[in-house]
Amino acid sequence: MNNFNCPIPHYQEDVITLSHGSGGKQTSDLIENIFLSPFSSEEIKKMHDAAFIPSIGRSIAFTTDSFVVDPIFFPGGDIGTLAITGSANDLAVCGARPIYMSSAFIIEEGFLQSDLKKIVASMHQAALSQGIQIIAGDTKIIERSTGKNIFINTTGIGVHMVDVLPEPYRIADGDLIIISGDVGRHGMAIMAKRNDLQFANPLYSDCAPIFPMIENLLENHVELHCMRDITRGGLATSLVELSELSSKHFIIDEELIPIAKEVESACEILGIDPLFVACEGRFVLFTPPKYKQQVLDILHSFETSKNACVIGHVDVRKSPSAVLCNSYGIERPLYKLYTEQLPRIC
Amino acid sequence: MNNFNCPIPHYQEDVITLSHGSGGKQTSDLIENIFLSPFSSEEIKKMHDAAFIPSIGRSIAFTTDSFVVDPIFFPGGDIGTLAITGSANDLAVCGARPIYMSSAFIIEEGFLQSDLKKIVASMHQAALSQGIQIIAGDTKIIERSTGKNIFINTTGIGVHMVDVLPEPYRIADGDLIIISGDVGRHGMAIMAKRNDLQFANPLYSDCAPIFPMIENLLENHVELHCMRDITRGGLATSLVELSELSSKHFIIDEELIPIAKEVESACEILGIDPLFVACEGRFVLFTPPKYKQQVLDILHSFETSKNACVIGHVDVRKSPSAVLCNSYGIERPLYKLYTEQLPRIC
Numbered sequence: 001m002n003n004f005n006c007p008i009p010h011y012q013e014d015v016i017t018l019s020h021g022s023g024g025k026q027t028s029d030l031i032e033n034i035f036l037s038p039f040s041s042e043e044i045k046k047m048h049d050a051a052f053i054p055s056i057g058r059s060i061a062f063t064t065d066s067f068v069v070d071p072i073f074f075p076g077g078d079i080g081t082l083a084i085t086g087s088a089n090d091l092a093v094c095g096a097r098p099i100y101m102s103s104a105f106i107i108e109e110g111f112l113q114s115d116l117k118k119i120v121a122s123m124h125q126a127a128l129s130q131g132i133q134i135i136a137g138d139t140k141i142i143e144r145s146t147g148k149n150i151f152i153n154t155t156g157i158g159v160h161m162v163d164v165l166p167e168p169y170r171i172a173d174g175d176l177i178i179i180s181g182d183v184g185r186h187g188m189a190i191m192a193k194r195n196d197l198q199f200a201n202p203l204y205s206d207c208a209p210i211f212p213m214i215e216n217l218l219e220n221h222v223e224l225h226c227m228r229d230i231t232r233g234g235l236a237t238s239l240v241e242l243s244e245l246s247s248k249h250f251i252i253d254e255e256l257i258p259i260a261k262e263v264e265s266a267c268e269i270l271g272i273d274p275l276f277v278a279c280e281g282r283f284v285l286f287t288p289p290k291y292k293q294q295v296l297d298i299l300h301s302f303e304t305s306k307n308a309c310v311i312g313h314v315d316v317r318k319s320p321s322a323v324l325c326n327s328y329g330i331e332r333p334l335y336k337l338y339t340e341q342l343p344r345i346c
Numbered sequence: 347m348n349n350f351n352c353p354i355p356h357y358q359e360d361v362i363t364l365s366h367g368s369g370g371k372q373t374s375d376l377i378e379n380i381f382l383s384p385f386s387s388e389e390i391k392k393m394h395d396a397a398f399i400p401s402i403g404r405s406i407a408f409t410t411d412s413f414v415v416d417p418i419f420f421p422g423g424d425i426g427t428l429a430i431t432g433s434a435n436d437l438a439v440c441g442a443r444p445i446y447m448s449s450a451f452i453i454e455e456g457f458l459q460s461d462l463k464k465i466v467a468s469m470h471q472a473a474l475s476q477g478i479q480i481i482a483g484d485t486k487i488i489e490r491s492t493g494k495n496i497f498i499n500t501t502g503i504g505v506h507m508v509d510v511l512p513e514p515y516r517i518a519d520g521d522l523i524i525i526s527g528d529v530g531r532h533g534m535a536i537m538a539k540r541n542d543l544q545f546a547n548p549l550y551s552d553c554a555p556i557f558p559m560i561e562n563l564l565e566n567h568v569e570l571h572c573m574r575d576i577t578r579g580g581l582a583t584s585l586v587e588l589s590e591l592s593s594k595h596f597i598i599d600e601e602l603i604p605i606a607k608e609v610e611s612a613c614e615i616l617g618i619d620p621l622f623v624a625c626e627g628r629f630v631l632f633t634p635p636k637y638k639q640q641v642l643d644i645l646h647s648f649e650t651s652k653n654a655c656v657i658g659h660v661d662v663r664k665s666p667s668a669v670l671c672n673s674y675g676i677e678r679p680l681y682k683l684y685t686e687q688l689p690r691i692c
Contacts, residue, residue, distance in 0.1 A: 068486045137410065339370075
């Protein structure tokens with residue numbers, strides 16, 4: 001922003017044009033100038049039609065996610081950080097170490113190359129910090145609508161760390177339900193930025209890798225029956241989905257769910273239930289009660305999961321569902337998010 | 347189209363809304379109603395965060411591509427056929443059998459569910475015909491602009507069929523350059539449809555899988571030094587890229603390049619050079635001269651490569667480049683496509 005509070009004109013060279021998607025000279029230039037240096041894996045440099053992955057010798061996890069978050073830069077991250085972290089987290093909750101990733105960009109004509117560079121730098125940083133190699137890529141350019149849109153797909157490959165994988169069908173009666181931290185930060189950080197809300201304690205996205213915690217839990221032989229990272233639809237939708245997939249009954253103690261004050265305030269102002277708000281660095285796990293202290297000790301040793309706590313348990317009674325229980329013993333069923341309260345949150 | 351040439355009103359239920367991207371109930375319904383039945387792999391049905399792939403025991407190829415073609419339905423295919431075939435072809439030219447694929451959709455609010463069903467059916471058909479399993483997926487909804495946009499990312503995993511892979515660095519002096527069919531059909535079919543051009547012989551996209559031909563060549567122990575499928579940027583851009591990557595000099599006989607009459611006419615009308623026009627079912631291959639007849643016999647036994655022919659050779663002299671040579675012996679260098687003549691062709 002300059003002092004006159006008007007947009008600084010951008011030189012023509014800084015703008016993405018349809019020619020950058022031609023597959024010709026300008027596509028090569030864009031790849032060379034923006035992607036090759038940060039995404040410097042040998043495979044990317046080869047510019048071949050497909051990347052080579054040596055024989056892995058174990059089963060692998062495979063996941064895909066497209067990111068359309070708006071705004072693309074937000075407190076605590078940007079669409080680039082999110083794109084790498086989101087897909088890596090999906091692999092991690094399946095008990096896999098994220099190792100390879102593809103990244104495919106759809107960019108609107110008029111988008112600034114300088115913004116693209118920032119996003120690519122974030123992706124590079126996020127991948128590097130988790131030991132992920134970006135080995136395949138693609139770029140397409142579409143006609144201008146607002147000139148501000150960029151969509152990123154990341155598809156990840158992870159190597160399974162254990163033979164018996166965490167899966168919904170393994171959720172067992174009596175399992176404790178543990179959450180790795182407070183919920184709703186990511187969604188409310190996006191909404192606050194979009195609505196220009198100001199708080200005394202500014203709201204940051206919780207966007208962060210969860211593999212380090214999961215790696216530690218698995219290496220310490222904790223029996224993890226199931227894990228899920230909480231994204232779109234929030235904690236409530238995740239729990240309902242898992243109760244359906246496992247055909248189990250979950251009882252959640254409403255008062256144990258950690259929610260930051262600033263998230264609660266923002267939710268109140270915007271009329272949103274925090275249990276349905278997306279996170280990008282939180283997960284729930286299901287483990288037998290005997291592992292309770294070990295799990296909490298491990299999670300508390302990481303900054304991003306220092307507020308991990310038990311929020312409920314799997315109950316023997318009744319049909320598959322997830323219910324919230326308050327201090328008066330009153331129960332109400334959780335349900336999946338029905339309408340879209342927060343579009344383009346990830 | 348009805349008899350009055352005006353749009354038929356669509357019931358509300360047929361339209362994609364932002365709620366379909368919430369991650370909640372309506373997302374589940376969309377997945378269940380549209381994706382689950384055609385993409386009926388066990389892994390997709392599990393609705394887990396990542397799909398499980400058993401240990402493969404060989405090196406694998408990994409590729410990603412996003413598809414933004416406009417119009418989404420065109421003579422000879424649609425964006426769904428293209429999304430599966432395009433990524434499968436990228437794996438095939440790397441000597442890999444396509445086996446697993448992810449598909450991620452970004453859909454505009456207002457898009458018709460009935461159109462989405464058609465596209466998904468095409469993807470299912472294209473995957474089934476090539477023995478590809480779609481095992482991971484994602485759906486995001488963005489705000490309406492024209493209401494007609496859909497973008498599909500497919501990321502594919504293939505298993506290498508041979509130990510010594512076809513790669514640009516293996517291109518050798520004296521190699522023959524063979525093309526699997528006539529060029530430019532896909533790009534001109536899209537452009538003709540976009541510009542409402544009518545021809546006596548209607549123009550169809552060449553969108554088709556190339557793995558069957560490559561499988562046959564590899565199983566018959568043909569020495570394939572390098573292959574590339576010709577997409578954005580056309581034959582010319584592919585040849586220039588390969589000459590750069592291999593540091594070799596290619597001489598192409600201009601008069602040997604097969605171009606259909608209807609493609610030539612359409613190119614003339616629109617002022618486009620067919621050598622820069624995208625194909626979606628053609629590839630060039632580099633092989634020592636002794637395999638010439640065997641390669642041509644195999645390619646000619648397939649309907650989609652019945653017009654395969656030699657178009658040039660790798661010459662010992664000079665610096666890396668690709669030149670076109672005509673019947674008068676006059677040479678002119680090929681170059682990469684510079685500006686965008688055909689946006690959103692794939």
